Amino acid sequence: MIELKDISVKRNGASVLDSLSLVVPSASFVSVLGESGAGKSTLLSVISGLLPQDSGQVLFDGEVIDDVPTHQRKVAVVFQDSRLFPNMTVAENVAFPLRMQGVAKEERLQAASKTLASVQLEGMEGRSPSELSGGQRQRVALARALAGNPSAILLDEPFSGLDESLRDEMRHLVLALHEETGTTMLMVTHDAREALMMSDEMAYLAQGRVVQFGTPADILQHPAAEEVAASFGSTLAIEGAVENGQFTCRKLAVPAPGCANGPAVLLRTHDGSVDVHALSGAEANLS
Numbered sequence: 495m496i497e498l499k500d501i502s503v504k505r506n507g508a509s510v511l512d513s514l515s516l517v518v519p520s521a522s523f524v525s526v527l528g529e530s531g532a533g534k535s536t537l538l539s540v541i542s543g544l545l546p547q548d549s550g551q552v553l554f555d556g557e558v559i560d561d562v563p564t565h566q567r568k569v570a571v572v573f574q575d576s577r578l579f580p581n582m583t584v585a586e587n588v589a590f591p592l593r594m595q596g597v598a599k600e601e602r603l604q605a606a607s608k609t610l611a612s613v614q615l616e617g618m619e620g621r622s623p624s625e626l627s628g629g630q631r632q633r634v635a636l637a638r639a640l641a642g643n644p645s646a647i648l649l650d651e652p653f654s655g656l657d658e659s660l661r662d663e664m665r666h667l668v669l670a671l672h673e674e675t676g677t678t679m680l681m682v683t684h685d686a687r688e689a690l691m692m693s694d695e696m697a698y699l700a701q702g703r704v705v706q707f708g709t710p711a712d713i714l715q716h717p718a719a720e721e722v723a724a725s726f727g728s729t730l731a732i733e734g735a736v737e738n739g740q741f742t743c744r745k746l747a748v749p750a751p752g753c754a755n756g757p758a759v760l761l762r763t764h765d766g767s768v769d770v771h772a773l774s775g776a777e778a779n780l781s
Contacts, residue, residue: 495520496541496646496678501550503536503702510536512702513550518646520555521676523669523745525689527725528699534682537699538648541680542569554645565594570639574651576631578623584610584634585619591642602641609637612674613667629660633667640671649681653688665692669744686725687732690714691744698722710746715768723766730762741770 496518503511511533518524526534539545541552543564551558559567570591578587585606592602607619613633623631632652639647649668653661669692672679683689689696690710697707698721706718717723734743736758741750748760750770757773 495553495555496680497553497556498537498541499551499553501537501540501547501552503533503540503545503547509702511540511547514699514703516697516704516707518678518680519695520678522694523672523679523681523692524695524697525681525683525693526697526699527683527686527689527722529721530684532699533702534699535650538571538650538680538682541646542571542648543567544571568642568645569648570642570644570646571648571650572632572635572639572652574654576623576635578631578634578638580623582623583619584615584621584623584626587623587634588637588641590638591644595642606637606641609641610634612640612671613637629656629664632656632664636664636668636671640675640677644677646678646680649679651682651684654684661688665744668692686727687730690746691732693745698725711748714746714762715748717766726762728764730760732760734758734760736770736772 498514498516501511501514502509526537528534536545540547543562552560579590585603588606588609589602592605610616610618613636615630615633615637623634626634653664656664665688693710695708696710696713698705698713700721706713706722713722714726732743732746734741735756736750736753737755739749739751741748741758741760748768748770750758753770754772759771759773761769761771
């Protein structure tokens with residue numbers, strides 16, 4: 495469990511995080527939404543220890559870790575630009591956290607191969623990062639994060655540089671790995687649709703504070719502030735399926751009483767209403 499208590503960070507006299515408090519439950523997947531400048535990436539930097547806060551506390555499983563250096567926090571970060579080491583092979587990149595832990599070379603390279611298989615990159619061990627596509631580089635970055643067996647993985651807009659088809663592949667892969675490993679994951683994103691589909695819970699940040707925290711369904715149906723509602727855009731469409739009166743798309747689950755079982759689409763319109771429509775033509779209007 496990651497807990498932030500009254501975290502404040504100032505830069506050039508301006509507040510980036512302002513007495514922010516947040517709890518990320520153990521083994522959960524939590525997404526953080528917010529406009530540029532809301533403090534999302536700063537939040538990850540504080541958790542990882544890359545940036546010390548001016549006040550407040552960071553706790554892991556109830557223990558204050560403010561004086562624990564970054565390399566001892568057992569937290570891995572996956573950045574938007576992957577940040578692979580260009581002078582290392584793919585296997586050496588993935589094995590790097592184990593190298594820092596003092597694991598013998600043969601053992602860490604074997605572990606790297608196994609982790610690469612989990613992200614569908616078998617046979618890529620000897621390649622240079624420059625030989626990989628953008629999607630493959632992000633898979634290597636994810637494998638490197640997993641290799642060190644971290645207690646938590648922080649994802650800083652990890653899919654934003656990919657095209658939509660690759661983004662969807664990576665979303666599916668990350669969720670599958672989260673389910674398999676049970677590792678706590680906290681993801682920063684600008685994509686509300688992405689957050690709704692991937693998250694157990696979501697937080698919306700504005701001006702360095704948490705404006706709303708809750709399940710995807712709660713935030714979608716009952717936004718607590720105008721900026722939260724605006725993050726969904728004028729219209730939002732998510733394809734999924736209805737079974738026994740409930741619409742689901744990955745982790746998003748919304749009641750759909752009266753809607754026929756089968757493929758369906760959830761629509762959020764400009765006036766804030768949320769409707770589920772069966773693709774066969776039947777539809778249900780949600781209040």
